[in-house]
Amino acid sequence: MSEAPVTEKKKVIFSAIQPSGTITLGNYLGALQNWVKLQDEYNCIFAVADLHAITVRQEPQHFRRNILEAYALLLACGIDTEKSPFFIQSHVHTHAELAWILNCYTQFGELSRMTQFKDKSQKHADNVNAGLFTYPSLMAADILLYQADLVPVGVDQKQHLELARNIAERFNGIYGNTFRVPDPYIAQVGAKIMSLQDPTRKMSKSDENVNAWVAVLDKPDIIMKKFKRAVTDSEAKICVGEGKDGINNLIGIMSAVTGKTSDEITADFEGKGYGDFKVAVAEAVIEKLRPIQERFDEYIANKDYLTEQYRKSAEFALRISQRTLDKAMKKIGYLAK
Ligand code: ATP
Numbered sequence: 139m140s141e142a143p144v145t146e147k148k149k150v151i152f153s154a155i156q157p158s159g160t161i162t163l164g165n166y167l168g169a170l171q172n173w174v175k176l177q178d179e180y181n182c183i184f185a186v187a188d189l190h191a192i193t194v195r196q197e198p199q200h201f202r203r204n205i206l207e208a209y210a211l212l213l214a215c216g217i218d219t220e221k222s223p224f225f226i227q228s229h230v231h232t233h234a235e236l237a238w239i240l241n242c243y244t245q246f247g248e249l250s251r252m253t254q255f256k257d258k259s260q261k262h263a264d265n266v267n268a269g270l271f272t273y274p275s276l277m278a279a280d281i282l283l284y285q286a287d288l289v290p291v292g293v294d295q296k297q298h299l300e301l302a303r304n305i306a307e308r309f310n311g312i313y314g315n316t317f318r319v320p321d322p323y324i325a326q327v328g329a330k331i332m333s334l335q336d337p338t339r340k341m342s343k344s345d346e347n348v349n350a351w352v353a354v355l356d357k358p359d360i361i362m363k364k365f366k367r368a369v370t371d372s373e374a375k376i377c378v379g380e381g382k383d384g385i386n387n388l389i390g391i392m393s394a395v396t397g398k399t400s401d402e403i404t405a406d407f408e409g410k411g412y413g414d415f416k417v418a419v420a421e422a423v424i425e426k427l428r429p430i431q432e433r434f435d436e437y438i439a440n441k442d443y444l445t446e447q448y449r450k451s452a453e454f455a456l457r458i459s460q461r462t463l464d465k466a467m468k469k470i471g472y473l474a475k
């Protein structure tokens with residue numbers, strides 16, 4: 139076992155996920171599964187980013203349920219609050235406070251260049267609000283408050299992380315060393331799961347076509363149906379290849395779920411057809427998700443337990459983050475309370 143020597147301080151990792159709708163197989167294989175693995179090697183801090191979520195209009199009852207379900211689901215996936223504080227962003231007031239401060243050290247031009255802002259303002263043209271625009275400074279606050287060394291993010295969030303680094307460097311340049319400048323954490327198995335209906339696009343929970351994604355909480359028969367309908371090419375040979383986006387994606391999913399390499403999978407299915415393969419991938423996914431779904435059912439039925447977990451983590455997060463906020467405010471020149 140490669141245990142770090144006790145004298146070596148573990149690096150700090152921060153990451154968060156928005157509670158905006160269903161958590162997909164893409165989120166699980168691309169992000170959450172890695173978070174769970176990182177917990178032993180690093181000092182991890184995780185959050186449900188519910189402040190970010192209202193940059194898009196949320197229906198109150200739905201929203202309340204989504205936040206709690208996202209929390210329960212991440213616990214069910216294996217986030218362990220004994221190892222990694224895991225809190226709800228809106229419960230820790232330092233996030234909104236530092237976000238305001240960082241807004242004043244972030245340039246209009248920088249925010250205008252963010253591709254997520256451009257995409258989302260096109261998608262929600264009737265609600266291009268200031269929060270959508272300043273989303274990256276809140277994300278920077280999330281990260282910088284914990285002096286995170288590393289931030290696991292997908293490619294879609296790399297631009298935001300780059301901006302967080304720029305904000306930290308700018309602030310440190312004016313006031314002296316205040317924030318650690320975070321690096322992106324690139325997962326060793328960088329699973330990017332594609333849509334089952336258009337395998338040239340990533341599997342995304344906001345895709346209106348429900349057959350395009352599998353939710354972590356989808357029932358087995360639904361998962362089977364979605365995989366059977368998955369779009370593939372007409373070559374009917376199970377191997378990775380150019381122009382075979384559908385099959386490449388199914389092999390990628392099979393590999394992420396079983397830990398087998400694509401060569402092993404190709405060998406396992408030698409002489410078999412796409413129909414058999416789709417059923418096999420669906421079965422592997424169903425088996426992978428079954429224990430998560432069972433644990434989710436237990437957690438969601440035990441609200442007291444969930445409350446205890448997120449309160450305990452929020453207290454811890456507040457203690458740590460308050461130190462950074464106080465330090466930053468003192469440097470700016472605010473009077474001590
Ligand atoms: P949206 O549809 O609202 O953009 P999303 O499903 O893309 O949502 P996010 O909340 O943006 O999900 O992402 C949460 C995490 O899951 C991020 O770390 C992101 O990189 C990862 N992730 C999202 N979709 C995929 C995917 N298809 N494959 C691998 N990782 C993914």
Ligand code: LTN
Pocket residue numbers: 152153154155156187190276277280281289290291295
């Ligand atoms: N913007 C991210 C979620 C998020 C995040 C963060 C990720 C909010 N704050 C801090 C990493 C670090 C997303 O939509 N995936």
